[in-house]
Amino acid sequence: MNSNSLPLTRRAGIGLAWIAGFVLLVLFVLGLPVVLVWPKWVFAAVLALALVLALPVWLIRRRWARDRDDYSPGRSYLAFALVVLALLVVLLAAPVYYIANRVDARPATMPQAILSNGKKTVVFQGMVHIGSEPFYQGVVWEVEKALADGYTMFYEGVEPSPESKEATEWFTNTLAGGGDLSANYKMLGDLCGLKFQLDYFGPVEAHKKDHPAQHVIADVTHLDMYKEFQRLAKADPAFAQRAAEQTAKSAKGAAGDDPFTWIASSMKGSTEGQKYVVGTRCAAAS
Numbered sequence: 001m002n003s004n005s006l007p008l009t010r011r012a013g014i015g016l017a018w019i020a021g022f023v024l025l026v027l028f029v030l031g032l033p034v035v036l037v038w039p040k041w042v043f044a045a046v047l048a049l050a051l052v053l054a055l056p057v058w059l060i061r062r063r064w065a066r067d068r069d070d071y072s073p074g075r076s077y078l079a080f081a082l083v084v085l086a087l088l089v090v091l092l093a094a095p096v097y098y099i100a101n102r103v104d105a106r107p108a109t110m111p112q113a114i115l116s117n118g119k120k121t122v123v124f125q126g127m128v129h130i131g132s133e134p135f136y137q138g139v140v141w142e143v144e145k146a147l148a149d150g151y152t153m154f155y156e157g158v159e160p161s162p163e164s165k166e167a168t169e170w171f172t173n174t175l176a177g178g179g180d181l182s183a184n185y186k187m188l189g190d191l192c193g194l195k196f197q198l199d200y201f202g203p204v205e206a207h208k209k210d211h212p213a214q215h216v217i218a219d220v221t222h223l224d225m226y227k228e229f230q231r232l233a234k235a236d237p238a239f240a241q242r243a244a245e246q247t248a249k250s251a252k253g254a255a256g257d258d259p260f261t262w263i264a265s266s267m268k269g270s271t272e273g274q275k276y277v278v279g280t281r282c283a284a285a286s
Helices: 008-036 040-065 073-105 133-148 165-174 181-192 202-210 222-235 237-254 259-266 272-285
Strands: 112-116 121-125 153-155 215-217
Touching (some): 008 040, 121 133, 133 153, 133 202, 165 222, 165 237, 222 237
Antiparallel strands (some): 112 121
16 A cells, blocks of 8 residues: 555654654663663563563554454564563663763762851861762862861861770771771772772872871760760660660661661672662762
8 A cells, every 4th residue: 555545644643653663762772771781680570571561552452453454463562562661671761861960960069168267267178988089089189279278187087996895896886887987888889889088088198198287187086976975875865765776776787687788788799880870879869
């Protein structure tokens, strides 16, 4: 049959179908790398779901078009399954692309709080434990510029207390997730495809060796924090109760029962692509 003999509405419908199919194909090709970055069983599950979801649509179509001479049930079902598969891939990939674009368009920034009495100026530099490489490069640039301008750096952190094993155990179990705090941050950064803050302060450490007077360690210790915790717990029984519940929850998580522990375990040995996908979610949430 000559295509020109078809009604105008039919020809317009065919044209729109081809355009929609082309757009869907492009989106499918763009979304496929996001789905394929996960283990093969994930794509297999998506494919199985597409085959199931295509079935009712195919049954309706078959009842309506089975009397047409050019109708092929097998070809029709395959076409519906491919369309549903493409839609599922697009739906799964779209949030990842959206979040990645949002993260790139609005990179993480930490504010600076500046206090001055006219004679002295104090600048508080905001910081996060894990983040993107450009973020830490920017922070290090700010710190190096301040040192070059003659500022003295005061470092906030937490120092161990070798004289109090009880305080160190309390800090480890209550605030450090049951292990070394820096190691846990590095693990979280690796899981999310992000970086750990201490990996980028080599230039500042080098400056500290040459100009120690400009670097002041202003940390508290495990014992300082433990004594303050005991004071607060004694003054506020409700606070003590919440802290005990949180400690019990952390202990349960250390045993592998909480979702984060399960995710961290399952993501061991993940590829860079998987880390990138998870990293975009982590960056957006932070």
